[in-house]
Amino acid sequence: MVTRGKTGNLKPRVFLAELEPKTVRSALNDPKWLQAMKAEYKALMDNHTWSLVPLPPHKKAIGSKWVFRVKENPD
Structure with a gap:
């Protein structure tokens, strides 16, 4: 039997609800990042x-x- 794991088709997928800013300027335009x-x-x-x-x-x-990083599991 051929499984997805054996063929390499099993790939984890991550979907972020928030986008991380690439520059300080873009972070300053977002009130949440500015507060952080x-x-x-x-x-x-x-x-x-x-x-x-x-x-x-x-x-x-x-x-x-x-x-700028979104902590997924903050301590």
């Missing part, structure tokens, strides 16, 4: 995650990046 960004920033500031210090001469500051 503000909450994340507030948590970083409340936890004193970093402190601003003068940049030493001849050094470059490191960058940061917003990553």
